Amino acid sequence: MNHCVRIGAKLRHAFAIVGAVTAALLVGIASADALPSYARQTGQQCAACHNGFPELTPYGRLFKLNGYTFGGGQSDLPALAVMLQGVPSFTRTEGSQAGGAAPHYGPNNNFGALQSGSIFYGGAISSDLGIGAFAQATYDNVGRSFAWDNTDIRWAKSTTLGGETVFGVSLNNNPSLTDLWNSTPAWRFPFINSALAPAQQPTATMIESTYAQQVLGLNAYAMWNRLVYAEIGGYKTLSQGTDNALNGSTSTDAFQGVAPYWRLALQPQWGRSSFEIGTFGMAASIYPGRVYGFGTDHKTDIGFDAQYQFLTDQHSASLQASWITENQSLDASQAINSTNSNNHLRSLNIKTSYYYEQTYGATLGYFRIDGSGDPVLYGPGTSLNSANNSPNTTGWIMEADYIPFNHGGPDIWPWLNMKIGLQYIIYTKYAGAATNYDGNGRNASDNNTLFLFDWIAF
């Protein structure tokens, strides 16, 4: 029997077991007494776990590492939380978007009453068993669709193996979602983008949430002595039917078999400083657009990342950087669509933030994606519409944030948190050029975006 099919069958069986166990546990939820649901669970202020929001402090990382089960709070409310993004928002681009920024919206200066709303289960499922979750479902009010969102259900246990060793298992739907640092794709800056502006990253490597919510993964991780972190996982794409039901989407890719994910990080800490350096990646064999009979594409992503945080009461500073290189062997895409046989894509992201009293923050970020030119993937008529057939996009993101309730919300609802932000993105290059990138006179700077938003969670 083919080796791949054997592994696939074993993993399908494993997923079925985990799925059944998870469902059984969710039915018998223990009350989380003792997200804002995490604040209710621990009785602590948001700033204890978060630097600004949603970046994690060392304590927040340990909370996640240990399965979202730390308790201490006195709330009897279930571990549910609601988040509203862009409530309201204002988006202005330097050059208007002909035809409207999105259906039901104008070409520029768009005011949005609500960009998206999410409901979360966030917290312990069973503290005794060491099982907890971060599970999200989102209504996109611009795309007018409801879909499941980032989900991470994990079991964790701590023991001693020459030093404290925490190990765990996660069932999740997005490679790098399980990571503890804000330098890997799922949890990195920017934490919010306008849905009424051109895509800030018009093309991405596979591991940069390209398959978020289209896959289901089982990961195992361990952290030794709060210093060394290692994780491996295997992801499979959802069946077409399941994908349609959960995401409402149709033509997605399918993996052949299981796509492995790996992550290794070192985290030395001293005084008020926390530093991390690491590597991560994934590899997948892909049926593009679920078209069978032409073999598969194969993509391998290798990433390197680092993070530094210096956190005090009054002043907090952090820096995150990551660089991902992707090799694409496009046997199937070439046969089906005449793409190149081989492409490369690289993604660099760096940002630094400063927060005063965990309330007033400023962030500066730089992003750069560059890679092989390919007319079929990036040329005229594609979503990038590049006259140069190039994905290359470079720019800066600036953001100023006001988080009034990081130390506790109003008396009427102490777990309310809110971020009011002003974000400005400057493009020095877009889809291959600084000027006239689409052959119709649009410059990269026409996509410069000003985004004013309110973001609340309760």
Add this chain to the structure above:
Amino acid sequence: MALRPDRPNGMRQSRPRIGWAIALPVVLVLAACNSGEPRSADPVVDGTVHVCSSCHGLDGRSINPTFPRLAGQQHDYIVAQLKAFRDHTRADPHAHTYMWGMAAELTDKTIDGLADYYSSQTPVAGTLSDPALMAAGKTIFTEGIADRQVPACAGCHGEKGAGVGSIPRLGGQHQSYIAEQLVNFASMARANEIMHDNSKNLTPEEIHQVAAYVGSL
């Protein structure tokens, strides 16, 4: 491993042994389940110490000065502080941010077990600081400041800052934590009549000096 002819060439490197990659950590997990000393015979205390350690460090030897070292702290002092966090009578800013939540559900029995654990850990050795600061701090610590009614700290906290009963160990504690508590006492952000009287007449420089000295003990 022989190349299988039905796979395209691109697949050659793409078959890591997923089964073993997941099985190996699981095997380690099962092997590890019975290793390591529990921190307490009481499983509630054992689990709670694990949570405490996320801020206070493994064995109470905290790295970050925001969170005090608990290793070798006086048993009765730990009990008093945890109860004060639980009933909110200790209300300095960090107490509110971190400890009110942590202590809210603690029973007296768990509090006692936590105090047993931390008081029996080996204290962290002192950290030397600027010699001039330490010398000035030593004078205040051992002699007090007579003309401003600042008593010698050693009178209650002991020559080596080890504390006794419900009077805390200061020796080896994070300097900036000690300084922060003296400021909190002086301003009554942390309510304690005796320590308020002892610290209200200290200048910021003298607080800095005393903290440097006790941190070195």
